Amino acid sequence: MVSNLNNVIVTAKNDRHISEAQAISERLALPFVAELDSAGLMLRLTAERLELVQAGPDAPGPVYVDFIAGAMGHRRRYGGGRGQLVAKAVGVKKNKIPTLIDATAGLGRDAFVLAKLGCRVQMIERSAVVAELLFDGMRRARQDDEVAEIISRMSLRVADASDYLNGLSEAERPDVVYVDPMHPERSKTAAVKKEMRLFRALVGDDEDDVRLLQAALMAAHKRVVVKRPRKSEAIPGPKPSLVYEGKSTRFDVYLSR
Numbered sequence: 001m002v003s004n005l006n007n008v009i010v011t012a013k014n015d016r017h018i019s020e021a022q023a024i025s026e027r028l029a030l031p032f033v034a035e036l037d038s039a040g041l042m043l044r045l046t047a048e049r050l051e052l053v054q055a056g057p058d059a060p061g062p063v064y065v066d067f068i069a070g071a072m073g074h075r076r077r078y079g080g081g082r083g084q085l086v087a088k089a090v091g092v093k094k095n096k097i098p099t100l101i102d103a104t105a106g107l108g109r110d111a112f113v114l115a116k117l118g119c120r121v122q123m124i125e126r127s128a129v130v131a132e133l134l135f136d137g138m139r140r141a142r143q144d145d146e147v148a149e150i151i152s153r154m155s156l157r158v159a160d161a162s163d164y165l166n167g168l169s170e171a172e173r174p175d176v177v178y179v180d181p182m183h184p185e186r187s188k189t190a191a192v193k194k195e196m197r198l199f200r201a202l203v204g205d206d207e208d209d210v211r212l213l214q215a216a217l218m219a220a221h222k223r224v225v226v227k228r229p230r231k232s233e234a235i236p237g238p239k240p241s242l243v244y245e246g247k248s249t250r251f252d253v254y255l256s257r
């Protein structure tokens with residue numbers, strides 16, 4: 001599904017951030033409103049960060065990117081290194097650090113884990129709103145000495161990944177293409193579900209994953225890694241060469257011939 005930006009407005013939490021928030025609304029061609037009185041989705045600029053919020057009594061908490069603290073901070077400190085399932089799936093070894101395109105950047109969490117392992121990650125995200133949240137998280141993370149070094153290996157481009165991959169020259173082809181499309185039956189834990197509800201309201205389900213897998217298979221020198229919920233079907237197409245199964249997640253690996 002092509003991202004729907006029509007239902008998003010941009011706002012500022014207080015008067016000091018109005019002009020900066022207006023600049024974001026102009027860049028994304030989204031309406032700016034000064035007051036939070038709508039029940040729709042809002043990109044809200046606060047003193048600390050840019051966040052996606054929904055108005056209304058039953059609304060989930062804000063969605064934003066935080067590479068320094070929270071879950072990503074914890075994973076950075078205690079998440080383990082090359083023993084992690086994702087590292088095995090991607091093929092990170094002591095003397096072999098693959099180049100990578102993350103075709104479905106989202107909030108950049110997987111890309112951050114891979115950059116922490118030493119990979120250079122070119123992230124692609126087609127939702128301009130999601131990308132704006134990610135740019136903002138990267139900007140803040142560059143101000144932290146420890147995290148800045150990891151962020152220096154990550155770059156982000158707003159594009160449709162199938163088109164981007166199809167347009168790569170031979171020299172630009174990466175070792176690995178990493179793919180994690182939105183799936184209708186993702187994790188059911190309450191916390192994830194709440195955050196995903198907002199995220200899904202913004203980007204919808206990625207119903208063109210077959211096309212993306214085909215483009216990824218053509219572009220990757222060594223392998224394509226697809227992240228799936230553990231019990232879900234593989235993306236229709238060729239059978240994965242290897243499967244790595246975790247508690248809730250599975251990685252389908254397609255080795256290049």
Ligand SMILES: C[S@@+](CC[C@H](N)C(=O)[O-])C[C@H]1O[C@@H](n2cnc3c(N)ncnc32)[C@H](O)[C@@H]1O
Pocket residue numbers: 003103104105106107108109110111124125126127130159160161162180181182183203206212
């Ligand atoms: C499930 S999220 C990815 C989460 C990400 N792996 C992370 O760790 O934060 C899927 C994201 O991929 C994006 N996406 C899906 N298909 C895409 C495509 N063909 N090109 C670019 N972005 C795509 C969606 O807009 C969405 O933001």
